[in-house]
Amino acid sequence: MRSNKVLSVLVENKPGALFRVVHIVRLMRLNIEGLTLGVTNGGEECRMTITVSGDEAAVEHVARQLMKVIDVLEAHTYGPEEMDSRELALVKINTDRVSLAEVQRNHSARIVDSSAHSAVVEVVGSAQQIDDFVSGLGSANVLDIARTGVAALPKEVQR
Amino acid sequence: MSGARAIVEALEREKVEYIFGMPGGANLPFYDALWDSKIKHVLCRHEQVSAHVADAYGRVSGKAGVCSATSGPGATNLVTGVATAFADSSPMVAITGQVSKAMTGRNAFQETDVIGVLTPVTKYTIQPLSAAEIPAAVKKSFFIAQTGRPGPVLLDIPKDVQQEEVEITFPESVQIRGYRPSVAVDSRDVERAAEMLVKAQRPILFGGGGIRIAGASEPFTALAQLLMAPVITTLQGKGTFPEDNPLSVGPIGMHGRAEANKIVSECDLLLAVGVRFSDRSTGNFHEFAPEAKIIHIDADPTEFNKNKMVDLSILGDANEVLMMLFEAVARRAAKKTDDNAWLKHLEEVRETMKGIxxxxxxxxxxxxxxxxxxxxxxxxxxxxxxxxxxxxxxxxxxxxxxxxxxxxxxxxxxxxxxxxxxxxxxxxxxxxxxxxxxxxxxxxxxxxxxxxxxxxxxxxxxxxxxxxxxxxxxxxxxxxxxxxxxxxxxxxxxxxxxxxxxxxxxxxxxxxxxxxxxxxxxxxxxxxxxxxxxxxxxxxxxxxFPFMPPGKSIKDTVYGTTKESAIF
Structure with missing residues (x-):
């Protein structure tokens, strides 16, 4: 069964921790489609949110094996309905073909920068909302995209 | 004190007797410091040998064996030996020299990213970046290697860190946030297991390498005697239960004893201790012990339901769990005798298999x-x-x-x-x-x-x-x-x-x-x-022979190539 789960991994904030985590993900041949991380809890810890595609059993296996990694403090998997998630994307638009005003009117996009022929806009939302925004523009009108990957926290305090 | 001297003193504090290894450019300061130590250096001729020697020393003594190698080819030659120790949960501390920090990433002579190479086959890797970190790094290495489910730990020490002179203090203990090797055994699980064991008509005890590691042969044997249950083992678990005991049926698996493979297919309860249900033991996971409820005792929770789904898992040190389980069973039932249908059936199986x-x-x-x-x-x-x-x-x-x-x-x-x-x-x-x-x-x-x-x-x-x-x-x-x-x-x-x-x-x-x-x-x-x-x-x-072909199940066992083999 294909998975659309994310791995939420809390690690000690030290060099090599990401390497140890990614090694286990790679071992189970999961593709990483999104990876966000940032230090938390006063700099002692680092929260990683890893969006993976692959076999669901493999994702669960990874989460369990991650608990054995000594730098890992917590590792859980969450389905889309179990978490609050947001992603940020920077989208460079061809303004010769698309009206920037229209983009702003129709979407909650914020202009980051604009030049003679292009503009960079920022969109924040669920991964699906960003997908919808980009496809709504039409691929010919999008010059480039940089997505951060999903940051997520479980809806419950603790599972 | 130099970093090198600190390594040696920290090793002495861990009561290390032998270091199995070979010197080279990047670990020379460490070797120079060993010159003054009571620790005996055993010179090997290849780093793979050093690692195997340390591995076996650890398996036999229960204390981490120590091997050492220089950077680059010395470290990469360790790989097979370290991976062997990892696969069999053997306590080991591998100490490698590394090029100086200033040379890192410059493709320096004999520079290899040994942390990168060995991370997948070690329990942990540590690279102290200043001499002051060395005592804690050594202490952590031994603590991690020897506790919980043991395994090899790599300690990779840059040459300039070995040479650095600083004030050194030696900690009595170390804290590692993400590592809690000992857990309290859940006594309710033990009671449930005891209940299942006394109700079972056809119980089997299944011992693995975890029993050796935990030093749990005594309560394991006592429990088998109390229940008068046949005992099978993994290949690694051979000897955790004396194989001359009448209850011993021997190892199961690809080349296990025929009667052990046969009887495990018929049991209604399997008490598995310190095993990982490896494919070489079980054959096809789904067809293994098809009629049995399975209780699994292990120190590593990630082993539960990894290969074989079980009915009850008990996390903890095998020695502690088995002693509790013995108590719980003894409270419920008197010692069984060998006059029971299950053991009689075992005798029949043994008789039949004598003909293979x-x-x-x-x-x-x-x-x-x-x-x-x-x-x-x-x-x-x-x-x-x-x-x-x-x-x-x-x-x-x-x-x-x-x-x-x-x-x-x-x-x-x-x-x-x-x-x-x-x-x-x-x-x-x-x-x-x-x-x-x-x-x-x-x-x-x-x-x-x-x-x-x-x-x-x-x-x-x-x-x-x-x-x-x-x-x-x-x-x-x-x-x-x-x-x-x-x-x-x-x-x-x-x-x-x-x-x-x-x-x-x-x-x-x-x-x-x-x-x-x-x-x-x-x-x-x-x-x-x-x-x-x-x-x-x-x-x-x-x-x-017997030979259970890879991926097949016990019923597909080949007993020989002659026609008469086909009847079993």
């Missing part, structure tokens, strides 16, 4: 089965047997009865050829008071034969018994049975004269022509005070 070709003495005089049986007759119960990997190892699995824990040292998880002789050297350092014999094949032996040099230098009376079939026999067997006799890459056109090879190292070498001669030479070998090599010429055509 592998158990009849139809092998030629100089053959694996007869040699390993003769070894058991000659060797005192406390003797340690190490093995290489191949048919000789499987013959020992089937026919050599292991009587004490920590006297059967073999590479099962990784299946590393070349393990046997270095393992014998490591075992002898750990237990100089008992005979140590390496049962080997010609293919395995030549991979690490240079360990003879170390055995000679330290006057270690280890005996290598080489079953020489001039072939990669196990692979030959597979090509014969599964690849339609399309033999490729297995026959050695040129093999060394093992007697002369031994003599070249200053070791007594002998070739035997009969079983009687073998017994006599083995007796001499174990009573001598120097190493010996005994070559036993054997046929390359005698295969190991």
């Amino acid at each position: 070709p592998a158990y009849r003495d139809s092998y030629s005089e100089l053959s694996g089965p007869k040699i390993v049986k003769a070894m058991r007759e000659v060797l005192p119960p406390e003797s340690i047997l190490t093995t290489g990997v191949g048919r000789h190892q499987m013959w020992a699995e089937i026919h050599y009865r292991v009587l004490r824990p920590r006297t059967w040292i073999t590479s099962t998880g990784l299946g590393t050829m070349g393990f046997g002789l270095p393992a014998a050297v490591g075992a002898k350092f750990a237990r100089p008071d008992v005979p140590v014999v390496d049962l080997d094949g010609d293919g395995s032996f030549v991979m690490t034969e240079q360990a003879l040099a170390t055995a000679v230098e330290h006057n270690l009376p280890v005996v290598s018994v080489i079953l020489n079939d001039r072939s990669l026999g196990m692979v030959e067997q597979w090509q014969r049975l599964m690849y339609n006799r399309r033999y490729i890459g297995i026959r050695f056109q040129n093999i060394p004269d093992f007697v002369k090879l031994a003599e070249a190292y200053g070791v007594e070498g002998r070739t035997v022509g009969s079983l009687a001669e073998f017994r006599k030479n083995l007796k001499e070998g174990i009573s001598g005070d120097s190493p010996m090599v005994i070559e036993v010429p054997v046929s390359h055509e005698e295969d190991v």
Whole structure:
């Protein structure tokens, strides 16, 4: 069964921790489609949110094996309905073909920068909302995209 | 104090007696500091050997074996030995020198990212970046290697860190946030397990390497006696329950005992302790023990339901859990007698299986089965047997009865050829008071034969018994049975004269022509005070049976190639 789960991994904030985590993900041949991380809890810890595609059993296996990694403090998997998630994307638009005003009117996009022929806009939302925004523009009108990957926290305090 | 001196003092505080290794450019400051220490350095001839020696030392003593290597090729040569220790949960601390911090990432001479290379096959890796970090790094290495489910830890120390002079303090203990090796056993789970055990009509106890690691043979044996339940083991678990006990049915698996494989298929309750349900033990996971409720006791929670779904898992130290479980069972039921239908059925199975070709003495005089049986007759119960990997190892699995824990040292998880002789050297350092014999094949032996040099230098009376079939026999067997006799890459056109090879190292070498001669030479070998090599010429055509083909289940076991084998 294909998975659309994310791995939420809390690690000690030290060099090599990401390497140890990614090694286990790679071992189970999961593709990483999104990876966000940032230090938390006063700099002692680092929260990683890893969006993976692959076999669901493999994702669960990874989460369990991650608990054995000594730098890992917590590792859980969450389905889309179990978490609050947001992603940020920077989208460079061809303004010769698309009206920037229209983009702003129709979407909650914020202009980051604009030049003679292009503009960079920022969109924040669920991964699906960003997908919808980009496809709504039409691929010919999008010059480039940089997505951060999903940051997520479980809806419950603790599972 | 220098960083190098700090490493040595920290190792002394861990009561390290031996370091097995080789010096080189990047660990010279460490070796220079060893000059002043009581720790004895044992010079090996290849870093793979160093790692195997340390691994076996750890398996036999229960304390982490220490191996050391320089950076680059020294470190990469350790890989196979470290991976072997990892696969069999053996405590080890591997210390490597690394190029100086300023040279990192510049493709410096003998620079290898050994943390990158070894992370997948170690329990942890540590690289102190200042001399002041060294005492805690060493303490953490030993703590992690030796506790919980043991394993190898890499300590990679840049040369400039070894040379740095700073004020050093040695911590009494270390805290590691993400690592809690000991957990409180949930007594409710133990009560449930006891309830299941006393209700079972056809219980079996299944012991693995985790019992040896936890030193839990005593409560495991006591529980078996209380329940009068048959005991099977994994290959790694051989000897955790004395194989001369009437309840012992032997190891299960690809080349397990026929009666063990048969009986595990019929049990209604399987109490698995310190096992990981490896494919080589179970065959097809789904068809393994199909009628059984399974209770799984392990120190590593990630083993639960990894390969085989179980009905009840109990996390904890096997020794502690089994003692609690014994109490809980004893409270519920009196000691059973051997007068019960299940044990009578076991006897019937044993009787039936006596007829399989592998158990009849139809092998030629100089053959694996007869040699390993003769070894058991000659060797005192406390003797340690190490093995290489191949048919000789499987013959020992089937026919050599292991009587004490920590006297059967073999590479099962990784299946590393070349393990046997270095393992014998490591075992002898750990237990100089008992005979140590390496049962080997010609293919395995030549991979690490240079360990003879170390055995000679330290006057270690280890005996290598080489079953020489001039072939990669196990692979030959597979090509014969599964690849339609399309033999490729297995026959050695040129093999060394093992007697002369031994003599070249200053070791007594002998070739035997009969079983009687073998017994006599083995007796001499174990009573001598120097190493010996005994070559036993054997046929390359005698295969190991029973054989459960890979991916198949126990019912698909092949008992031999003759027609009469088909009836079992």
